[in-house]
Each structure stands twice: as C-alpha cells, then as structure tokens.
Amino acid sequence: MQPIAKFIAGLPKAELHVHLEGTLEAELKFELAARNAVDLPYADVEAMRASYVYHDLPSFLAIFYEGSFVLHQEADFRDLVYAYLKKVASQNVLYAEMFFDPQQHTDRGVPFATMIEGLTRGRLEAERDFGIRSQFILCFVRERSAQSAMAVFESALPYKHLIVGLGLDSDEKDNPPAKFAEIFRRGREEGFRLTMHCDVDQQNTHEHIRQAIEDIGVERIDHGANLLDRPELIAAAKERGLFFTVCPYANEMMRPGENQSIARGMLDLGLRLTLNSDDPAYMEGKYINENMLMAHELAGFGPEDFVTVSRNAFDAAWIDEDLRAELHGRLTAYAEAQLMVAR
Ligand code: ADE
Numbered sequence: 001m002q003p004i005a006k007f008i009a010g011l012p013k014a015e016l017h018v019h020l021e022g023t024l025e026a027e028l029k030f031e032l033a034a035r036n037a038v039d040l041p042y043a044d045v046e047a048m049r050a051s052y053v054y055h056d057l058p059s060f061l062a063i064f065y066e067g068s069f070v071l072h073q074e075a076d077f078r079d080l081v082y083a084y085l086k087k088v089a090s091q092n093v094l095y096a097e098m099f100f101d102p103q104q105h106t107d108r109g110v111p112f113a114t115m116i117e118g119l120t121r122g123r124l125e126a127e128r129d130f131g132i133r134s135q136f137i138l139c140f141v142r143e144r145s146a147q148s149a150m151a152v153f154e155s156a157l158p159y160k161h162l163i164v165g166l167g168l169d170s171d172e173k174d175n176p177p178a179k180f181a182e183i184f185r186r187g188r189e190e191g192f193r194l195t196m197h198c199d200v201d202q203q204n205t206h207e208h209i210r211q212a213i214e215d216i217g218v219e220r221i222d223h224g225a226n227l228l229d230r231p232e233l234i235a236a237a238k239e240r241g242l243f244f245t246v247c248p249y250a251n252e253m254m255r256p257g258e259n260q261s262i263a264r265g266m267l268d269l270g271l272r273l274t275l276n277s278d279d280p281a282y283m284e285g286k287y288i289n290e291n292m293l294m295a296h297e298l299a300g301f302g303p304e305d306f307v308t309v310s311r312n313a314f315d316a317a318w319i320d321e322d323l324r325a326e327l328h329g330r331l332t333a334y335a336e337a338q339l340m341v342a343r
C-alpha cells in the first residue's frame with residue numbers, strides 16, 4: 001500500500017455524509033430480494049452493478065430509488081446499517097452520521113416504526129460488535145410536497161430521541177430550501193440539528209445556498225461547491241462557522257476534474273471542509289478511505305490536510321463534548337505519532 005493510503009487507512013475519522021440506501025451493496029440487495037420475494041431484473045451482482053450507469057443527479061436518483069425497493073422488514077433495515085458500519089469500522093471510522101430517506105419507504109407501505117427500529121438495532125449491534133458510534137439524520141425527499149415532508153416529520157416525532165438531525169436531499173431542480181422552511185423551523189424547535197444538500201451545479205444553486213444559510217439557518221451544507229463562486233456566500237459561511245460535507249467521487253461525477261478547485265479550494269479558503277462518501281454502493285464501492293485517496297490524487301491532499309479534515313469532522317459532529325474530546329484525543333495521538341515519523 002502507498003504510504004498515503006496507509007496514512008488514510010489508519011486515520012481516526014468521522015463520516016457525516018452518507019445515504020444509507022446508497023450503501024446497499026448488490027450482494028445484500030440479492031439477499032433481501034430473496035427474503036422478501038422481490039423479483040430483480042438482473043441475473044447476478046455483476047449485471048446489477050453494470051446497470052449503475054448515470055450522468056447527472058436525476059439519472060443517478062432513478063437507479064438509487066429502484067435499489068431501495070428490496071427493503072421491507074425491520075431486519076432488512078438492521079442488516080443495511082450493520083453492513084455499512086461494519087465496513088467503515090474496518091476503515092477506522094470512529095463515528096458516523098447516516099442519512100435515511102423515510103419517504104422512499106413509507107410511500108411503499110413500510111411503517112415508520114419498522115424502519116427506525118431496524119435501523120436503531122443495526123446501529124446498536126454495530127457499536128457492540130465494532131465499537132463504532134453513530135446517529136441518524138432524517139432526510140426529506142425534496143421533489144415530494146411539503147405536506148408529504150410534514151407528514152413524515154409528524155410520524156418521526158415519537159422517535160425523535162433516535163434521530164439527531166434533519167436533512168434535505170434528492171432532486172434539487174425547482175425544489176428550493178424555502179419550500180421546506182416551515183418544517184425546518186419546527187424541526188429546530190423540536191431540538192433537531194439541521195443540514196441540507198446544495199448539490200454541485202444545480203439550477204439556482206447560489207440562491208439555494210443563500211436560503212439554506214440565511215433563511216433556514218443550517219449548521220452544515222452537504223456538497224455546497226458553488227458557494228465558492230460568490231464572495232458574499234463565502235463570507236456568510238465563515239461568519240457562521242458552517243461545515244461542508246464534500247464527496248470527491250460525487251464531485252467527479254457532477255463536474256469532472258474539479259476536485260482541485262472544490263475540495264482544495266474550500267480548504268485553502270479556510271472553510272470547514274469534511275470528506276465523505278455519499279452513496280458508496282453506487283459509486284464503484286468507494287467508501288470514505290477511497291474518497292480521501294481521490295482527494296490526494298486529484299487535489300493534492302497530504303497527511304496534514306487529512307488531519308485537518310478529520311478534526312473538522314469531529315467538530316462538526318452532533319455529539320456530546322465527552323465523545324468529542326475522546327475522538328480528538330485519538331486523532332491527536334495518531335497525528336503526533338505519524339507526522340513525527342514522516343518528518
Ligand atoms: N440522495 C442520495 N444521494 C444523493 C445525492 N448525492 N444528492 C442528492 N440526493 C441524494
């Protein structure tokens with residue numbers, strides 16, 4: 001293994017931008033399809049993976065939503081979370097905040113309770129078996145109506161102790177943050193932390209970023225690359241101490257060859273950058289370590305930069321201060337040992 005890959009592999013990390021449905025690997029999809037008697041139009045996992053061909057956000061989302069149709073029972077949601085956390089625990093992820101899209105499932109008749117109980121069991125069993133800590137972020141699917149989002153929000157309230165934050169994902173075209181302002185206002189009142197996707201190069205992206213920051217008052221932006229085009233947005237993000245959850249593979253998909261300007265650009269401006277995987281099962285199996293390696297190869301990130309990224313992720317995490325201190329302690333010990341050797 002190259003020294004930088006080894007450094008990344010051993011680095012204590014947090015992942016803050018990963019869609020659980022986007023971690024559903026083809027092997028598990030076949031297993032769940034058999035369990036639930038769902039017919040899949042693919043002969044085997046290779047044929048299924050070969051079908052993951054997309055060129056923009058809507059064509060990606062069509063594939064992503066079709067994949068989630070195999071998730072039905074509590075045990076399916078448990079297995080999904082457990083498999084993801086097992087995988088990233090092996091990559092030295094100490095803490096993860098994972099998105100899930102309830103509307104993908106409640107619309108197919110899966111009760112909210114089935115989903116959240118399965119997810120929670122998977123999370124707790126992974127913590128018991130691998131020591132990895134994690135929480136959930138409920139994401140609203142932005143092309144659905146505000147009423148549909150409000151209905152999901154209401155059904156989540158009895159489980160709010162199991163969900164740390166609210167997010168917004170899926171197709172951004174004609175679906176600005178403002179559409180969900182009332183739900184996010186109520187969410188804040190109920191104690192949820194707030195984040196939103198502002199995907200790369202979307203329609204009205206600068207206005208969407210402005211709304212997310214100024215009108216909604218998010219603490220993080222998922223992606224957010226187009227902020228770099230506007231000095232006033234950069235200033236607003238700095239003033240509020242916003243974090244950015246950037247995903248190198250997804251950047252490459254949306255705007256090839258621009259990780260240098262996006263990830264490196266954010267870091268050089270002193271914005272609080274984190275690196276993440278987004279939808280690894282649909283992105284050639286690139287989990288967080290592979291995304292960090294892309295940041296090295298495509299944007300020249302070195303060991304010190306990765307330590308900064310991990311420190312930012314631990315600061316961005318929606319956790320109590322004891323856990324934060326523990327995570328920082330492990331990072332500092334690693335950085336001191338490794339960077340000393342490198343010098
Ligand atoms: N849902 C899953 N992955 C997504 C992404 N990268 N952007 C928006 N919605 C998503």
Ligand code: ZN
Nearest residue numbers: 169197222278
């Ligand atoms: Zn995402």
